[in-house]
Amino acid sequence: xxxxxxxxxxxxxxxxxxxxxxxSKKTLGRLYRQIxxxxxxxxxxASSKLNFVRGDIPYDLDLEVLGATDFISDAWDRxxxxxxxxxxxxxxHCRHKVKREEEVVTGHVWxxxxxxxxxxxxxKQSLKHSYNCCFLNLLIIx
Numbered sequence: 001x002x003x004x005x006x007x008x009x010x011x012x013x014x015x016x017x018x019x020x021x022x023x024s025k026k027t028l029g030r031l032y033r034q035i036x037x038x039x040x041x042x043x044x045x046a047s048s049k050l051n052f053v054r055g056d057i058p059y060d061l062d063l064e065v066l067g068a069t070d071f072i073s074d075a076w077d078r079x080x081x082x083x084x085x086x087x088x089x090x091x092x093h094c095r096h097k098v099k100r101e102e103e104v105v106t107g108h109v110w111x112x113x114x115x116x117x118x119x120x121x122x123x124k125q126s127l128k129h130s131y132n133c134c135f136l137n138l139l140i141i142x
């Protein structure tokens with residue numbers, strides 16, 4: 001991209017360095033900051049370690065619609081499958097030394113120090129390959 005067309009400053013929700021971003025006043029920026037402020041790293045780490053037993057989850061009868069009971073078993077299986085995928089993503093966090101789930105899923109590692117673009121490219125390829133292997137295996141198992 002020609003340098004005259006390349007943006008000089010980005011919205012804060014893109015995860016760029018503070019000196020490269022501005023506080024977005026649009027909906028996505030406001031949502032980003034509300035979520036970021038509500039959940040610090042400790043809250044996310046604590047909530048990801050919670051394990052629920054099917055009977056322990058409160059069920060709101062006001063949300064039930066006719067025929068909903070036909071889908072509860074399948075929904076529970078999908079939730080367990082999602083939880084298993086998150087565990088596998090956490091393993092990828094550790095193996096590739098990235099900090100956030102979205103970095104594993106997208107391959108865009110914002111938490112990595114700016115250095116060699118070759119190293120970043122290698123990490124991106126490795127993350128993409130590892131994530132796809134985990135995800136495809138999960139789909140095959142389901």
